[in-house]
Amino acid sequence: MQTSWFTETLRSDLEAVGSMGSDKAMKVADRMITVTLPLAKARMLEAMSMALTELSGVLGIERIDLRVSGDDVTFVPTEPTVVTRTAEQSSDQARFSLRLPDDLKARIDERAAAEGASTNTWMVRALESAVGRGAHHAPRNRRLSGYGQA
Numbered sequence: 076m077q078t079s080w081f082t083e084t085l086r087s088d089l090e091a092v093g094s095m096g097s098d099k100a101m102k103v104a105d106r107m108i109t110v111t112l113p114l115a116k117a118r119m120l121e122a123m124s125m126a127l128t129e130l131s132g133v134l135g136i137e138r139i140d141l142r143v144s145g146d147d148v149t150f151v152p153t154e155p156t157v158v159t160r161t162a163e164q165s166s167d168q169a170r171f172s173l174r175l176p177d178d179l180k181a182r183i184d185e186r187a188a189a190e191g192a193s194t195n196t197w198m199v200r201a202l203e204s205a206v207g208r209g210a211h212h213a214p215r216n217r218r219l220s221g222y223g224q225a
Contacts, residue, residue, distance in 0.1 A: 076148045
């Protein structure tokens with residue numbers, strides 16, 4: 076998919092609006108074009124990324140990558156990660172629903188993808204990091220003092 080059709084159409088629309096007024100209006104439209112086109116392209120890519128995140132969930136695909144090279148945008152579904160669990164592993168797992176703000180969910184998905192992990196795996200790791208593994212973790216609010224050397 077080429078993004079230039081979007082930016083060129085927006086440029087044409089802004090030029091048409093500028094031409095409806097005086098020379099001053101045309102100069103303002105030219106400045107708007109210079110500032111607006113890069114911002115509009117960035118927002119368009121963000122919207123595509125958010126749509127792909129939602130679409131991958133609807134389609135049951137782990138994720139769909141948005142790849143940008145210059146003016147060319149491609150969508151690449153990733154292969155599902157196959158995780159085999161033993162009976163012991165699957166019996167000691169709990170399942171619950173979690174409601175997250177859309178922007179937080181998108182950031183979590185992005186971090187997980189950047190680390191090559193599923194969203195679930197990334198969240199489990201983050202929670203383990205926050206609360207510690209198992210019942211035997213170090214107490215909080217302990218201070219260390221002394222000198223270190225790197």
